[in-house]
Amino acid sequence: MRPAVALLMLSLAPLTLAGEAAGTIKISRGDAHIVRGGQQLPATPGQHVEVSDSILTGSDGTVGITLNDDTRLTAGPDSTLELRRFVFDSTTHQGSLDASVQRGSLSVISGKIAKASPEAVSFSSPSVTLGVRGTRFIIKAGQEEN
């Protein structure tokens, strides 16, 4: 397939764009915020998470999020999590997911996209990128300061 054709097809695919709900906060403890377009919003249960949002937690903060494909993300204390990309077709379960932990810790239970198209799911920290084959894991970015 020529690149021009591939680009056209991508642009026609159903996308979850910035501003659309990609998931919902289920649990929020301690100091926790969503950073959206430069604004900080308190992270409260029931609040939507959108593509391009960052989740920011303080030293006592924890946030549990369920994405629309049933992926479950939990950010631990002193963490920055960015949802870079989320596309999900609830009929075919195809889509893509890209999330990054810049600092702190994240636990993940992968969802329907990882089952249907594992190559389209990636998680990253400052020094590694993960390919996921339907699984549960923890990413801890950096070392604890002693």
Next chain:
Amino acid sequence: MWGFLLIPAAMIVGAFLTQPEPPPQPTDTIILLPDEDGSVGTLVVSGSTGQTTLNSAYATAQADSAGGLSAGTTSAAAVENEFGAMLAATPAAPRSFVVTFKSGSADTLSAESQAEVDEIKRYLLTLPAPEIQVIGHTDRVGSVEDNDRLSRARADTVKQFISDAGVTAVRIDSSGRGEREPVVATADGRAEARNRRVEIRVR
């Protein structure tokens, strides 16, 4: 005239040049956990200079500042100790429930489902910010059009009892699929109790 300084200067420069690189510092750690059903998946961890595959419970990969990756293992106890509070804030796994209805009825549940409904309500009341999908179905007695209406009416009944129970959902979607998605395939016109149902998917 300043030549006597050259030799020590060269020694100092030389010392800097031959100074071994500082050892790479450990940075990010990845830990593969067993799934909730006890099975273990696979993670492919890629650093800037290599790749490693984790496929056993509590296997770890640690990156270092030079881009290297080293494999290791940890334990359930160590994970609980360091990450227990975070893991305890993991959202509940999505669940689904099925309630069945009396033949032709949109508001009378089967006897078995009457008891179950209370349990479903109790569960929903414990969930923070639930998202609920209610999908009605019928068996193949009656016309396709009547069954579409009946399936939607069944879904609406269930949606109503969820709202009446005081569940504050982020959203409750209700829809009917008529006789299109039987759990038990039957000939047209055949009554089948297991198909007269409403699915409640909760996340």
